[in-house]
Amino acid sequence: MNAAIPAPSAGESPEGLCPVGRPWRVLTESQELQRVAATVRELVAPHLEAASADGRAVPAGVLRLTLADVGPAPSALGVPPSGEAQPEEGYRLTVESDRILCQARTPEGVFRAAVSALHLLVAAPPEGLACGWSEESPRYAWRGLMVDPARHFLPVGELRKIIDLAALYKLNVLHLHLTDNEGWRIEIPGRPELTAGRPHYTVAEYRELQAYAAERFVTVVPEIDLPGHSAAALRAYPMLGTVGLPAWVPEGAPFAPPLDPRDEVTRAFVTEVLTEVARATTGAFIHFGGDEALGMDGERFTEAVVLARELIRACGKQPLGWQESARAGIGPGEIAQWWVDVPMMELPDSDEELALRPELVKAGMTMPIVRALAGVFASTDDDLGRIVDGGARVLLSPQSHLYLDRPYDLAVVPADRHEGAERLGFAYRPRDLRYAAAWDPTAYGLAPEQVAGIEATLFGETINNFDDLTTLLLPRLAGVANVAWTGAVPRWEEYRERLAGQARLWRERGVTALLSTEVDWR
Template identity: 55%
Template structure:
């Protein structure tokens, strides 16, 4: 058995044997078109091999070689690549590959550079997770993805992540064959992308403190870095709600009409009314710059939780947001609520919630038994208001499918990785860290709970699925290490479900996962060594 995640089922070759992977390695491009891929793989391997990795341009006999080659292979696996190509091609990219481990090293074969890179990440995991002896059994792997869009959303709007930290997240995503980094760049708490046409967005905030943000140069550089790892950056400008920072920077934007009596009952940041000419012009200027700066084909318009707008006003604003993005040559993506403004066949709606998934109590007695909700300030009135506000979510997926749109699966129940860890998953030495992380309104869940998620269990036809995306919102944590502790180890099982199209088999999966703690430690990434996993070596002690 190898420890590769996502699962890559190995077949033994005709002649058995082992390759010793604990010595020096060299990475070679067998085709000039793969030289940049080889350079990128050397960079990904560097934390694991250190001075055991030979520099580019050197060839040594007797040293195992990771060889990348192009080959006119037949389709490498029975899985069908489905969904929307996040890089913008007319058809999803060909990421199929074959890999062989022999006495000479590891050979990666694919029809495309992207497929060769995916094979290279499998090879990198084989090397990094080899047992202490460093022996890799001879084997052959034929592999291809189930879903074309395999994403991770991070939330620098609430907790800023530096460009270098985002690069480390891109590397992690690429190692697990994710191919989208969704950046939640704006929210009530922050605006994180420089737009020269509206400089006040990234000037000193209302509290007098300088804002953290990505300059134009930062953003372009991040996209270039991601593209070399076959990861597409999707920026999110979350409107018409979640707009306090925008209102501070651009005073006078018209408020959306609110439902009668709402202002007297609950506080909220008024969503925008994009039917207003001045508000429409300001938002158009902003989205024009975002679209111009973005090299990928998609721009996320948000369109979630527009609390304080009438349904009619919300739908009108979402239609305008979509039209603006399309006018500047990009394809709009929105949270599932955007479907209520109408859906066209090319539209993508990101499914994240329905009322049953929210797991809210029905009675005051049930609420009293949910301490995490009391900590979040929930009252019977607030719970009732939430159920009423989110009631239309129960029809969103059906609405998208019937209109011919695509669903991006991000269910809060399993793929919101800002959910607290269940106490039984947390080793005693990390109880303090785990206890302060995660959104308090969510019921804590185990590592196995996340790994049980099966994308094929949804009543959505294959042709209607754009792909899978995990999210980690940042309401309750600060800093890069908190992000990685929430992501790891749970992100690995999401990546497997997205690539393979099914949940991993837990007993077998936890044995593979146990060998990845060492990989994360070598990359300097903090993680939660959950008690459900038999971590190899001294990982739990090292991470305490």
């Protein structure tokens, strides 16, 4: 039973086969699981043949969903996105000749089992699926994906498809980067200028999206990126007070003057925005950004971060910021999302080294700009220590592996995809799929109790359409999900074989993936 991603952590395989080329029905006798069964039917609909609708007897297989007292699972590491006690997601999956039994103590665990059953059926060879059983539970409590509708707007229908993909890989957080220099994508009642004439989510659409995600056991975490990355807010309200950018920042660089927390108009704006977003959010967390506030002195930056945290807590929510927010002080019970340090940026040291980095040359980088960036980001080298020393937890999103807007190495891109692949991705060093799959969350010297969870990010600077987004997302999302659930780095040869069967799942869902030449896709 090793075709599923994430991989099962325990199990055994008695002799026998379960035929797969037949209709399948999702059944449960539990009233508590009726909604879960309906959601599972929606998810599996593109993949499994439907049973006869006229009631005639057909040799159908059954996915049976059952609440049961399965063996206790070890507690997941980190912070549950509910902000409450960690739900029991562990389950037992049993494959028999005529059915697949999905058992768990909770509806969420049963849902995770059903997702694994789908993976097994989609990737099964024509002769059938080996009978047997497996038990598994997650290593990390927070398993997230961030997408960026601020730079490239994603209609609600596309976000639903992303939520479905997240659920199919047992991720449980969708982090929405809703504001940035390029756009403001969430309605704020009383502030219509923020979204006037531009695509955005109404409060009603945002609430409906959260309900859709919740049915798939995915929590939506909204991000309002402050005090930097605020050009969209400033276009709508130019009277907002700001702090000037450093003189070295070139014209057209992706940095905006940070909002000044000492300005009364700005404080009123930030208060109103965060209060309205919290009011519309059903989940426990609000992300306030806090990154790349170029030009702010430490005292003003601290005031901005403290203001955001206090406002979010006053609304009954828990604040979450990027790693830079730790420079304003951070303590037990708080979380910072760690994404970069200078070594991770892989900056060249000379003109000769820069010439060997075509992705940087294409982006307009010069050695003076590179040196300025290295100076600005020098403080990031200490951020991880600041978070840990303060007693807070680290949400792992290292740029080196979990930034999925990294270009693919053209050496592993099929020839007919080169043109599109060259266009996609930020100015990071291109990497192959094997590199992405080798990420080890234990490589940073963090004690287990210091980790909040794992979250991949996909920023939208180079995305023009949904196919672009899924090309950057897949197949790398599967590797992130695998390590977030299992906590283990897979052996490449074994993982590559399991990954090969995922191509059918993506085809049947109608999503575009970059099928690297490193894998013999099926």
